[in-house]
Amino acid sequence: MARIFSGIQPTGIATLGNYLGALRNWVALQESEDECIFCLVDLHAITNFQEAAALREQTRQMAALLLACGIDPARSILFHQSAVSAHARLAWIFNCVARMGWLKRMTQFKDKAGRDQEAASTGLFVYPNLMAADIHAYHATKVPVGDDQLQHLELANDIAEKFNHDFGVAFFPRIEPLVLKDSARVMSLRDGTKKMSKSDPSDQSRINMTDTADMIDQKIRKAKTDPAPLPEHVHDLASRPEARNLVGIFATITGQTPHQVLHHFAGAGFGPFKTQLAEALIAHIEPISLRTRQYLDDPTALDQILKDGAHRAAAIAEPIVTEAERLVGFLSR
Ligand code: TYM
Numbered sequence: 001m002a003r004i005f006s007g008i009q010p011t012g013i014a015t016l017g018n019y020l021g022a023l024r025n026w027v028a029l030q031e032s033e034d035e036c037i038f039c040l041v042d043l044h045a046i047t048n049f050q051e052a053a054a055l056r057e058q059t060r061q062m063a064a065l066l067l068a069c070g071i072d073p074a075r076s077i078l079f080h081q082s083a084v085s086a087h088a089r090l091a092w093i094f095n096c097v098a099r100m101g102w103l104k105r106m107t108q109f110k111d112k113a114g115r116d117q118e119a120a121s122t123g124l125f126v127y128p129n130l131m132a133a134d135i136h137a138y139h140a141t142k143v144p145v146g147d148d149q150l151q152h153l154e155l156a157n158d159i160a161e162k163f164n165h166d167f168g169v170a171f172f173p174r175i176e177p178l179v180l181k182d183s184a185r186v187m188s189l190r191d192g193t194k195k196m197s198k199s200d201p202s203d204q205s206r207i208n209m210t211d212t213a214d215m216i217d218q219k220i221r222k223a224k225t226d227p228a229p230l231p232e233h234v235h236d237l238a239s240r241p242e243a244r245n246l247v248g249i250f251a252t253i254t255g256q257t258p259h260q261v262l263h264h265f266a267g268a269g270f271g272p273f274k275t276q277l278a279e280a281l282i283a284h285i286e287p288i289s290l291r292t293r294q295y296l297d298d299p300t301a302l303d304q305i306l307k308d309g310a311h312r313a314a315a316i317a318e319p320i321v322t323e324a325e326r327l328v329g330f331l332s333r
Contacts, residue, residue: 012198021146079309192241
C-alpha cells in the first residue's frame with residue numbers, strides 16, 4: 001500500500017481546472033488500495049495576503065466542495081494544514097536544505113510575483129519547500145496534481161535527495177506525480193494560452209464549481225473561439241488553443257476521447273457544440289454545487305470533520321518529522 005498526498009489552496013473558489021485536473025482524480029483514487037491524505041493548504045494561502053475572516057470562510061468552503069465532489073472522510077484523511085504543526089517544522093528544515101538557485105528557477109514564483117519580485121513575500125519564494133514538506137512529512141510517494149505543479153514535485157525530489165545525502169540516510173522516498181492526461185491543464189475561456197485560474201481578474205475566464213446553470217451557459221456561449229468549423233482530426237487543433245481547450249473539456253466531462261468528440265462535431269460551427277458542452281457541464285456541476293451548500297449549512301459538523309482529519313494526519317506525520325529533527329541533530333522535546 002502506498003500513501004497518496006495532495007493539497008489545494010483555500011483561496012477563491014475552486015475552478016473547473018482544479019476539478020478536472022486534480023479533484024476528480026482524488027475522488028477516483030479513493031477506490032485504490034492506497035491511503036489518501038488531502039489537505040487544505042492554508043499556510044500556502046497566506047503567501048499572498050488574505051483577510052482573516054475570508055480565509056476562515058474559504059477554508060470551510062473548500063472543505064465543503066471536496067466533500068461534495070465525493071471525498072469521503074471515512075476513507076480519506078481531510079484536514080487543514082495549519083492544524084498539523086509537522087508541516088511548518090519540516091518546511092523550516094527544507095528551507096535550510098534547498099538552494100536559492102533551485103527556488104529561483106521556479107516558474108510559478110515568477111508568474112505569481114509578477115514584475116515586482118522585490119515586493120513578493122518571502123513565503124511566496126520558499127513556498128515549494130513547504131509543499132515538499134507537506135508530502136515528505138507523510139512519506140507519501142504518489143501525488144495527484146495538474147501539470148502546473150510538476151516543477152514543484154521535481155524540486156521536492158531534489159530536496160529529499162539532498163537531505164538523504166547530507167545526513168547519510170535513505171529516509172525520504174522518491175515521489176511520483178499522478179497527472180491526468182486530457183485535463184492536466186485546463187485553459188482560460190478568454191485566452192487558450194493561459195491556465196484557467198481562481199486568481200484571474202476576469203470571472204468570464206473560468207467556470208467556478210459554484211456557478212449557477214445560467215452562469216455556466218452564458219460563460220460557455222461567450223467563450224473565445226475562432227471562425228473555422230470544428231476539424232475532423234485532433235492534430236488540426238494544434239494551432240487553435242481555444243478550440244482545443246473546449247474540445248478537451250467536452251471530452252473529459254463526457255468521458256470520451258477528443259477524437260470521439262470531433263468525430264461527432266466535425267465540420268460544424270461552435271453553436272451546437274457549445275450548447276451541448278454547457279448542458280454537460282451543468283449536469284455535472286449543479287449537483288456538486290447543491291451538495292456544497294448543504295455542507296456549508298452546518299459549519300460545526302464541517303469543522304469536526306477537519307479536526308478529526310488533523311488528528312489522524314498528525315498521528316502519521318509526527319513520528320516522521322520527529323525522526324527528521326533527530327537526524328538533523330535537534331535534542332528531543
Ligand atoms: P492549487 O490550489 O493552485 O490547485 C490545486 C490543484 O488543481 C490543479 N489545477 C489545475 N489542473 C488543471 N488545469 C488547471 N487550469 C488547473 N488549475 C489548478 C493544480 O495542479 C493542483 O493539483 N501548490 C499547490 C497546492 C499544494 C500541494 C501540496 C499539491 C500544496 N502542497 C502538496 C500537492 C502536494 C497549489 O497551489 O495548488
